[in-house]
Amino acid sequence: MRMVILGAPGAGKGTQARLLSTKYGAVHLSMGNLLRKEVSEQSEIGRSIRGTLSKGDMVEDEIVNMIVENQLQRYESVILDGYPRSLKQAQHLDSFLREQPPALDVVFLLELPVESVIERLSGRRICDRCSKTYHIQFYRLQHCSCGGRLIQREDDNPETIRHRMEVYEIEIGPIRDFYEKLGLLYPINAEQGMEDIFADMSAVLDRIILPKAT
Numbered sequence: 001m002r003m004v005i006l007g008a009p010g011a012g013k014g015t016q017a018r019l020l021s022t023k024y025g026a027v028h029l030s031m032g033n034l035l036r037k038e039v040s041e042q043s044e045i046g047r048s049i050r051g052t053l054s055k056g057d058m059v060e061d062e063i064v065n066m067i068v069e070n071q072l073q074r075y076e077s078v079i080l081d082g083y084p085r086s087l088k089q090a091q092h093l094d095s096f097l098r099e100q101p102p103a104l105d106v107v108f109l110l111e112l113p114v115e116s117v118i119e120r121l122s123g124r125r126i127c128d129r130c131s132k133t134y135h136i137q138f139y140r141l142q143h144c145s146c147g148g149r150l151i152q153r154e155d156d157n158p159e160t161i162r163h164r165m166e167v168y169e170i171e172i173g174p175i176r177d178f179y180e181k182l183g184l185l186y187p188i189n190a191e192q193g194m195e196d197i198f199a200d201m202s203a204v205l206d207r208i209i210l211p212k213a214t
Contacts, residue, residue, distance in 0.1 A: 021079055114162075
């Protein structure tokens with residue numbers, strides 16, 4: 001199975017991708033984590049994109065396309081989280097998968113208002129060891145259950161978040177239309193609780209997507 005999870009920053013893409021990965025056995029490919037790994041390892045790519053990530057801007061298409069292509073050549077069953085983030089990236093992915101199938105089965109769009117995004121992200125903390133996410137509203141300790149330190153990402157401040165949302169709103173419309181025309185798009189209400197979001201996504205997969213594949 002190959003699926004894409006779209007949504008604003010803080011909509012819960014990573015959490016839902018991990019849950020779906022466990023249930024359906026697909027590899028979770030988080031573009032954000034892949035890019036931050038490049039930065040932490042101080043690779044050539046990492047050094048070139050650090051400033052872009054810290055400002056909340058989008059990394060060049062050529063870089064993210066190359067990273068995704070390399071991952072798709074390694075894994076067949078995947079969940080793409082945080083990619084594509086532009087119409088050009090969506091079109092590139094579609095062309096790539098036509099040449100190297102299987103194609104996408106489904107695209108989920110987690111929908112969340114701007115103010116909810118700011119509230120979620122400004123209080124988010126991430127483990128520097130395993131990348132598990134927490135929120136200060138519910139978890140006030142300084143360390144993850146794995147022992148790693150909980151840190152705030154450079155781009156999780158209100159000013160940067162608003163800028164990221166401006167970028168997101170400009171880009172998501174054409175992507176939504178592109179996948180809607182392909183018959184792959186399924187919007188999901190991301191203001192619900194985590195379990196309800198997961199239940200809605202699982203229902204689409206179990207009742208619509210998987211029966212088509214059999």
